[in-house]
Amino acid sequence: MKKTKGIVSLITAGTMLISGAMLAGCEKKDDEMLTVAIGQFGEHGSLDNCREGFIEGLRQEGFEEGKNIEIIYQNASFDTGNCTIIAQNFVAQDPDLICAVATPIAVTCYNEAYEKEIPVVFTAITDPEGAKLTEGEVTGTSDALPxxxxxxxxxxxxxxxxxxxxxxxxxxxxxxxxxxxxxxxxxxxxxxxxxxxxxxxxxxxxxxxxxxxxxxxxxxxxxxxxxxxxxxxxxxxxxxxxxxxxxxxxxxxxxxxxxxxLEYFDLGVQTGKMAAKILRGEAKASEIEYETVTExxxxxxxxxxxxxxxxxxxxxxxxxxxxxxx
Amino acid sequence: MNLETVIGALNLGSIYAVMALGIYITYKILDFPDLTVDGSFPLGGAVTAAIINAGGNPAAAIAASAIAGTFAGFLTGVIHVKLKIRDLLSGIIMMTALYSVNFIIVGSKASLPVTGKDTVFSNSFTRNLFGEKASDNAPLHSLFDFKELITVVIFLIVLKVLLDLFMKSKRGYLLKAMGDNPTVVATLAKNGGNVKIMGLAIANAFVSVSGSLFCQYNKTFFLTDGTGKMVIGLAAVIIGINIFGKIRHIASTTAVMIGAVIYTACVTLALAKFPANIMKLVTAVLFLLVLVLGQVKIGTLNFSSKKGGDKK
CATH class of the missing domain: 3.40.50.2300 (Response regulator)
Structure with missing residues (x-):
């Protein structure tokens, strides 16, 4: 009797986890649609501009949300633990490309995606070399100040x-x-x-x-x-x-x-255009050097x-x- | 969300579970709200990142983190017991000091990556066993997605068994007595203060080890890694104890560990399924739901238990 209670409560805990997974398990990927996951470190004006610029950059290159790409967006609220959760979520959904806005989330996305070789494009990072974001399927733009x-x-x-x-x-x-x-x-x-x-x-x-x-x-x-x-x-x-x-x-x-x-929106646009190259298969992320602001x-x-x-x-x-x- | 997301939540939840074991000692056993945690968690990460970058062994880094955490907890205890500073304040003092200590340990940097270096989750042993990339062939490649979970669960079980054994020892009983009824400790002619210091030292060793695993799992140390960790740990302890603590066949330590996993599952669900602006609100509602559902379930199933809501 007592044992059953223990088991019942354990099952409750398990169900909570799995039901969460099942809720979403039914999402199927459309072959025509490419998936782009955008992770942002926190709510912040410049970072928002970057993200919007990124989407605009993709649009200018012919990738429009709802038309031929699906965009998943998550925000970590400046918590490094949340960055990990988001990175795991992204990699689990196997998107065609991950865009990471700001250093902490870029690092976690890069590390999570490394094993599956999902390309990561970062933006709003000042020192990509210091963050060791230079090897593998990763590229992006640096917001180093002039x-x-x-x-x-x-x-x-x-x-x-x-x-x-x-x-x-x-x-x-x-x-x-x-x-x-x-x-x-x-x-x-x-x-x-x-x-x-x-x-x-x-x-x-x-x-x-x-x-x-x-x-x-x-x-x-x-x-x-x-x-x-x-x-x-x-x-x-x-x-x-x-x-x-x-x-x-x-x-x-x-x-x-x-x-x-620098204008963070422009930086985002520049990043979006780099991402478009990768999505079209013109170049691999590993072949593109990271860029700094041009203007x-x-x-x-x-x-x-x-x-x-x-x-x-x-x-x-x-x-x-x-x-x-x- | 799919199986991999669930595994990810279990990974992080199990890492937080180690911290929850520590907070269980201070909050639940000693009745001491220990804010040192926000400093001792990143302390483990800082020590680990520094040692791994200096070419040290990742397992040794965990041991060193435990020692550093023990020392931090010891100092909080000394500040509280010997200098007679209030419990909350002693924690705040240590947390504040540790910010600079962590900063110095990683060479005055805001972050220190261990990318590309061996960790307990990724070393020649695990690479041979599970393969390095998802496309590799290796003897246990079918378990590739579970490799981090296997590692962290092994650590968790070892630490839990050690803690359970300690709790059954003479010192362990003194620790429990100290929280329940300090006069008992006094009548046993033991110094209650020293018992408290010991408890804080052990608790923060757990927290630091958790921080060390967190750093190795994330492959980077961030100076802000500690922010809010006390809240996470407390939530884990309260969720665990409220739902599972009243069941005879589940030890409190197990309950607390499950609590940490449920906490992480709630955050994962909120992050994955809801827009960023209401994420925290959803997390809060999920916690409330978990706590209320826990009471209902246990209340109807377990007649011999007390009704929920009586514990802190």
Whole structure:
């Protein structure tokens, strides 16, 4: 009697698992349709733009959702455990291609798909080599920032400046890579980089205060945690009369003075076109080198420049795309 | 979702089960809400990634993770017992400190991949046995999809048996007594504080081993791997104990392990079948459903048991 109870409850547990599987087991793959699985690390403006750009890129190459491709989309809510679950889900469904948006999910998808040789195309990854995403059926696009151009821009707008402050999060691989690049190149333009690391968003307002007196201006990366606190940063830096340079259009719109940045949507489109090549069978993922952004944009917020008393040079005015209020 | 997704959920669930065993010791036996977990889980991963990258043996990395976890739990215990800091706060202090410790261990990097290196899930032994790719031929190739599960279940069973044996030893009884009724420990002329420290040390060893397996399974260590792990472990313990804890023939440790698998199954189902914006909501509803259904089932089947909802 007692044993039966034990067994019954064990069966209950088993059924829960298996019924979940059965619910979905009936999905059959259409031979005409190709399946593309898109995994995104979390809900985030830039990453969303990347994903939408990717779908647009596929569309431009003739792959339209519902017509000749089926798109499965899952989002990990910034949890590395969820990345694993999603990667397993994808590989189990045996899609024709996996697109992974941001480093953690790209790494897990790559590792899960490796054994089955499903091609993985990543995007929004700054340092694919550091993440070891270079061997096997994997390729994609890197969102490495145009650091050199950014330093040039700062020098042009602030000829007297000596020290640039940068805040970053220790847990973001992308930031670590970009900071190193900044430090490497800063000397060429006569700058010194002052960095302050935080471990979560709540520390940003303290961190910016701690280096405020030391630096002449700030430069922002695409660090998700820090960018999430941009409002408080702009307020504090604004009070001290120091500009923050941005790295992406949304940051400039919010109140950063200017920035050499990339358009995540364009990056997605570029990635979608690479994926199309693989889907058509023109090339294998292993044969395509990963790409970096082909086009930089210079964004300037005139109102902010004016309020900080910084004059825009002709060279800047010529190239700039003006954003924000006039 | 198909068989492979279910296996994937079982893999991750079994890895979390190791952590749940640790949280069972602190939360259920010692009645100690131990937040060290969010730091000691990635500690196991950090130690493992560092050792494997230095060319170390993956099994040795697990042992080293256990030692590191033991030390972390020991320190939480010392902070709580000797320095008389409240339980929650001692955990928070250790968790905070461990963030930097983990950061330093992996060479001040946000992530450290072990891609391409040998792990307990993929080494010359498993490759010969199961084959390397899905298309390979190998003696046990029919079990290819199960290779990770087999490995992690072996670890899980060994750890569970060790824990069960320990619980039956003199020290194990002292540990249980400490949670139920600390005065008993005092009347036995034993130092209750030391028993607590021991419990925390053992618990965090389990958590770190879980972190080590997680890192080897994911083939990468991320500095943020620990975020929310305490919540996962607690959910696993509560689900397991509430549904299976009242059944005589299932040991509490087994119940907790099944709880971890059910937890992961719920998340997998929510992730796979529902859009991203309502994923967490669905997960929450699934947990509630599991807990309520568990009460109903047990209530009608097991007349001798107490009605559900009386345990924490």
């Amino acid at each position: 650091v050199e151009e950014q330093l040039q821009l700062i020098r042009e707008l602030m000829p007297e400046a000596k020290k640039i402050g940068i805040l970053y999060t220790t847990s973001e691989t992308n930031s670590e890579y970009t900071i190193n690049l900044y430090k490497e190149l800063a000397g060429d333009y006569g700058f010194e980089i002052v960095t302050k690391a935080v471990s979560d968003g709540s520390e940003v307002s303290l961190a910016i205060e701690s280096i405020m007196d030391e630096v002449d201006c700030f430069s922002n990366l695409t660090d998700n945690t820090v960018v999430g606190q941009l409002d408080i940063m702009l307020e504090k830096a604004g009070n001290a009369g120091k500009p923050i340079f941005g790295s992406e259009i949304e940051q400039i719109k919010k109140g950063c003075i200017a920035g050499e940045g 930089n944009h210079l964004y300037v917020n005139k109102a902010v420049a004016k309020s900080l008393g910084i004059e825009l040079t002709d060279a800047v005015n010529e190239r700039a795309e003006f954003v924000g209020e006039e």
